[in-house]
Amino acid sequence: MRKSISFEINHLQYLDESAKPANDLPEFAKDTDKLVELYDRMQFLRAMDKRAVGLQRIGKMRTYPAALGQEAVGIGAGLALKDTDVLVPYYRGTGMMLSHGIKPHEILLYWGGDERGADYKDPIAAQDFPVAVPIATQILHAAGVATAIKLRGEKRAVMTEIGEGGTSEGEFYEALNVAGVWNLPFVCIVNNNQWAISVPSENQTKAESYAQKAIAAGMDTLQVDGNDIIAVHDASVKAMEKARNGGGPTLIEAICYRLCDHTTADDASRYHDQKVHDKAWEVEPVKRLEDYLKSLGVLDDKAIEAMAKDNKANVEKEVEMYFDILNNQPQPPEAMFDYLYAEVPEKTKPQREEAIRRGAK
Template sequence: MLTMKKVASFEVEYFQYLNADSQVVAELPSFAQNAADLIPFYREMVLTRLFDQKAVVLQRTGRMGTYASSEGQEASMIGLGRAMRREDVLFPTYREHGVYFARGVSMTEIFTYWGGNESGMNFSRVPDDFPVCIPIATQIPHAAGAAYAFKYRKQARVAVAVCGDGATSKGDFYEGLNAAGVWNLPCVFVVVNNQWAISLPRSKQSVCQTMAQKAIAAGIPGEQCDGNDVIAVYDRMDQALRKARSGGGPTVLEAVTYRMRDHTTADDASRYRQQEEVDQQRKRDPIMRLKKYLVEQHAWSEEQDEQLLSEVGADVEAATKEYLDTPPRPPHTIFDCLYETLPKAYLEQMSQLSKQGEASHE
């Protein structure tokens, strides 16, 4: 007789505390019970947005290279960056500027990198954090490797890999998750699902209901949160980090958000997505959501907001000046951090570039 039994079952939970109308929809975690304690989150989200707007202006006026805007994703970035400890290590994509800021990386360092000078990635405050990763998903197995090292050395550190919805279709994503699961590594994988992978919408990326459930195949828990609710992102990140740090193993956290601007300054999103969709998503804006809540709780006012905008605006201007005042590095230095011993073919190219550099100074 044929008998059927269930051999596995799983579920994916969704977390949200502050909905799109700034209403509290679940009991707030302790760090968020006093609204005034959320002001530092708000400040960093505002800073990230003003930085972002300036970076696009610098690119458009020929003073910076291609740039990937993070507008709309501030709650995901600041929630996760603030939850991490300084000794944890970040493995980001090219769009996580706010996570770096929350970790104490300076705006000048980030401008410097996007201006074509890799020394901007030599972070003074978090020197172990990894640089921007352009190849999609390759940072995920790197994070698993670092987490293995932390475990081997018995260090209470967590490797945090951040990737996009598109990256979850790469083999590297699953390979990293699988290794982390098998070795029970101190790792958190954050999928910032911003609904688009350049021109490919989420609906064509994968037919699975959530990106978080991709964790299940690797035997690790996956959960989803409202990526535009900074309380939810911080809370879930904090839980996942604590678990990883105390030997409880890896977690996948999907933060559902939206990419408000073009993929990068080299893209024109109006060629593949409708303005109505973008307008609709504006109503979920993470910064407006938190501001409205703070004002309603009498923890914030329009006057304080104006003051903040002018202070942070001045900080962005000061960082811009510092970046623009830094002379470009000589072209041959692009070879400096490639190999311990530079192959012969590159040696020749490097000496050619050095000679050109000397000639142009004569």
């Protein structure tokens, strides 16, 4: 027997667990303004998630999936999108969505139970998908968007995201397969936060990595430290640029830890190991960059506090917009009929009239 084919998986990290540079930093990370921007955006996402979960606890939000501990994945990858690129997010994709023109109040509106939350108003997001709830369906949509881009010969690319649990779905493999064989402008981020609701990663796959799942599709693939936003952003920018220029698809497995419940409807204390959870807090992404920026003397506690105050106020403005639309401008009853088909079918017109007659509830 001879060795037929072998493969290796690379792992990228710039800031190590103690927030010290483990490698020569990429060019963008030498610009401290850029790093402060990344930090600011992660801080905003964390503040927004906290507020959304709080709103759910007092009955002013429906089921909400936070991204606590996964801010570097969403923001770091999301900011690799150009205005002309397309985002196909999944339900925990808030970080990416905020990075591509989707407004916080739109995201809150969607999770607050209002369809208008996916009618994105910013032209940058006009072609972006709503979050996918059925697991892994979005990866095929992203491959389809990428197919259209490729057929038209455009220099654009598509980014999508999935949890590590979602990579067990057949549609994930089907999407990677076609992205590979058609050399599509497609970048898939696997948010490996270690948990698929209550099922830990070790029960999800026997493979040593999620990154290697793309090997069988002939795709470029790598692992990055998902708590290191410099690594996530660097890998994502390069993958998107390569995709735009006809270089084909990439999978990026970002390894982090889900520090929150799966959603507000979940209670992770039923299944997680508190010690592991506590340990994950020591390497979380916001603190990582914060420590680094402090070590450079770029930020101090006072500046961080001021940023936090601003972000909290900005979240509050968005929460007010959310409440205003949700409560003061409710959708008319006929809205459930009016967007289903290009025209309301004759058969459902009496139902539509009935819904109008019965009015708002």
